[in-house]
Amino acid sequence: MNKIKKILIFGASSKIAQETAKNFNQEGTQLYLAGSNLQKLEIVRDDLKVRSPKATFYLEQINALEFDKHNQLIENAKTKMDGLDCVLIAHGTLPENDEIRKDHIKTLHHFNINCTSVISLSTIAATNFEKQGYGTLAVISSVAGERGRQSNYIYGSAKGGVSLFLQGLRNRLINSNVNILTIKPGPTDTPMTTNMKKGLLFAKADAVGKSIHSAILNGKDVLYTPWFWRYIMAIIKAVPESIFKKMSM
Numbered sequence: 690m691n692k693i694k695k696i697l698i699f700g701a702s703s704k705i706a707q708e709t710a711k712n713f714n715q716e717g718t719q720l721y722l723a724g725s726n727l728q729k730l731e732i733v734r735d736d737l738k739v740r741s742p743k744a745t746f747y748l749e750q751i752n753a754l755e756f757d758k759h760n761q762l763i764e765n766a767k768t769k770m771d772g773l774d775c776v777l778i779a780h781g782t783l784p785e786n787d788e789i790r791k792d793h794i795k796t797l798h799h800f801n802i803n804c805t806s807v808i809s810l811s812t813i814a815a816t817n818f819e820k821q822g823y824g825t826l827a828v829i830s831s832v833a834g835e836r837g838r839q840s841n842y843i844y845g846s847a848k849g850g851v852s853l854f855l856q857g858l859r860n861r862l863i864n865s866n867v868n869i870l871t872i873k874p875g876p877t878d879t880p881m882t883t884n885m886k887k888g889l890l891f892a893k894a895d896a897v898g899k900s901i902h903s904a905i906l907n908g909k910d911v912l913y914t915p916w917f918w919r920y921i922m923a924i925i926k927a928v929p930e931s932i933f934k935k936m937s938m
């Protein structure tokens with residue numbers, strides 16, 4: 690089991706990230722919470738403090754699109770915590786596909802948040818871990834990245850890019866002591882999905898957070914959460930394109 694005590698969470702105000710962070714509550718845990726809104730980070734920190742009085746917290750305000758600050762963020766986290774065991778990347782946006790699909794600027798904006806910025810942060814984190822000889826990079830992708838669908842292909846293609854990038858990174862780092870975890874949640878009840886109708890397949894964020902925490906400790910490669918999404922996606926991916934393209938999904 691991986692020993693994880695010094696954790697940087699990017700997008701720490703995300704509901705899934707918060708629910709994951711609640712599980713890192715052993716004595717000596719240090720959490721470096723990064724995100725675009727300082728007030729939200731302070732609220733998250735105050736809540737986590739109540740649950741994990743023995744943990745130490747650091748905050749840093751940074752927008753995912755500030756690419757020139759990514760390197761410094763990792764350096765700051767390493768310096769403040771005197772090391773880094775794990776980076777969890779959790780930020781994201783779920784745009785209304787129909788509203789932005791004809792607007793290339795908005796499309797690229799969301800693609801950059803959901804994919805390019807994640808690739809940038811992942812590259813820096815993985816390079817650091819490779820150099821120090823250990824570490825875990827955990828990134829929240831999505832089951833939406835497994836097949837392009839008319840209702841969410843802008844978000845889905847960004848997540849698909851992230852998943853494929855991480856697969857290659859994992860393959861490259863096979864002989865290092867660095868673990869790359871790709872997290873693929875199904876629909877989960879969080880602020881991101883406020884406007885969506887909640888069906889039977891909707892997961893609770895606390896359960897998703899628990900499964901992410903356990904996958905990080907156990908050095909997993911890919912986590913479908915809840916687990917049954919692995920099988921649902923296997924079926925969806927098996928549908929021939931000639932049929933799939935006619936389906937309204």
Ligand SMILES: NC(=O)c1ccc[n+]([C@@H]2O[C@H](COP(=O)([O-])OP(=O)(O)OC[C@H]3O[C@@H](n4cnc5c(N)ncnc54)[C@H](OP(=O)(O)O)[C@@H]3O)[C@@H](O)[C@H]2O)c1
Binds near residue numbers: 704781832880882
């Ligand atoms: N909920 C689901 O159904 C679901 C399913 C599969 C995957 N996911 C993925 O899970 C992750 C967490 O999402 P969530 O469901 O927990 O949603 P959430 O609570 O709405 O969190 C989204 C987070 O992304 C941050 N963010 C957005 N744009 C940013 C930017 N430019 N720079 C920095 N941070 C930014 C937000 O911070 P601010 O509020 O400060 O902007 C917020 O903390 C995301 O990657 C999402 O794509 C979610």
